[in-house]
Amino acid sequence: MKTVAILLFPDLLMLDVAGPMDVFSIANRYLPPQEAYRIVTLAAGERTVRASNGLAMQADLLIEDAEPAYDLLLVPGGPGAYNDSHGALLAWLGRAAEASRRYGSICTGAFILGEAGLLEGRRVTTHWHYIERLAARCPGAEIETDQIYIRDGKLLTSGGVTAGIDLALGVVAEDHGRKLALDVAKVLLVVMQRQGGQAQFSPLAAGVVGDDSPIARVQNHVLEHLDEPFSIERMAALVAMSPRHFSRVFAREVKMTPMEFLQGARLDRARNLLETGDLPLKTVAYRSGFGSVRHMSFLFAEKLGLSPAQYRRQFS
Structure with missing residues (x-):
């Protein structure tokens, strides 16, 4: 029997806990008792915590009474993960993570792992909206x-x-094979392998840096004329800068190159048109400045892992 432990703390996101728990509990329907997952919830300080949606949850154990190691130890996310500090929990988490076979985080639970020093030198991810914030916290x-x-x-x-x-489905597949994980996915009405990654949910163009700066003027002009051709030279000329100086200033202020901003803005425009209407793909490509459906499709596949038609089916 494999033990999965999930940490609870105030202001966590309920779905971060319930989603993985249901994967493992549904997997247990197909497993013999000796191979089933044992699922326990842990908390520090008080066993009862209130999730960000207002629902009260009671942990099975306090960490001081918990086992020292688990087959899988998970930390969920939520506002409490990145807005609060977690004191004595961190020392216990560091020891338990080292002793456990596997450990990890859901969503912004990565902030707690980072606070415990468990992300140093590791490849990690979190919710797309908090990527930059996590990078600043865990350089x-x-x-x-x-x-x-x-x-x-x-x-x-x-x-x-x-x-x-x-x-959680990936863990089930690793432990018991892809067929069982697929059976669980079917019960949950989810797919085993999503098409594309988090980029399909997040904006690709950076926000306008400021209303009165030269770079902001260029950004606004580009956004208002996306169906027109742009080059570094044309953008630089809008604010009377040399292309080299403009590129350097733009990258410093926007944290991406001018052409990356242009490409992201065009993809975002195309995504919006696909989400909100039924224009032909050729029209979407023209209005977004791609010039052709072929070019637009290439960039959708490269950046989002989906074709424009697949994106429209998934999000419109």
Whole structure:
């Protein structure tokens, strides 16, 4: 029997706990008792915690009464993961993670792992909206921006919220084979392997840096004329800069190159048109500045892992 432990703390995201727990509990329907998962919930300080949706949850054990090691130890996310400090929990978590066969996080639970020093030098991910914040908190971690979940040795981390289900299905497949994981996925009405990564849910273009700066003026002009051709030279000329100086200033202020911003803005425009209407793909490509459906499709596949038609089916 394999023991899966999930930490509870105030202001956690309920789905980060319930999603993986249901994967393992449904897997138990198909497993003989001696191979079933034993699922326990742990908390520090008080056994009763309130989730971010207001629901009270009671842990099975306090960490001081808990076992020292688990087959899988998971930390969920939620506002309490990145807004609060976790004191005595961190020392226990460091010891338990080292002693456990596998450990990891769902969504922003990565912030607690980072606070415990468990992400240093590791490949990790979190919810797309918190990637930059995690990078600032944990500069020694190698943060992936587009993965649904990542395995680095015995560390597993996942993207936002429902990605915890993907991670748990991956664990079931590793432990008991793909067929069982597929059976569980069918019960949950989810797919075993998603098409594309987190990028399909997040904006690709950086926000406008500021209303009165030269770079902001270029960004706004580009966004207002996306169907027109742009080059570094044309963008630089808008603010009377040399192309080289413009590129350097743009990258410093926006944290991406001018052409990366342009490409991301065009992809975001195309995604919006696909989500909100039924325009032909040729029209979407023209209005977004791609010039052709072929070019648009190439970039959708490269950046989002989906074709424009697949994106429309999934999000419209």
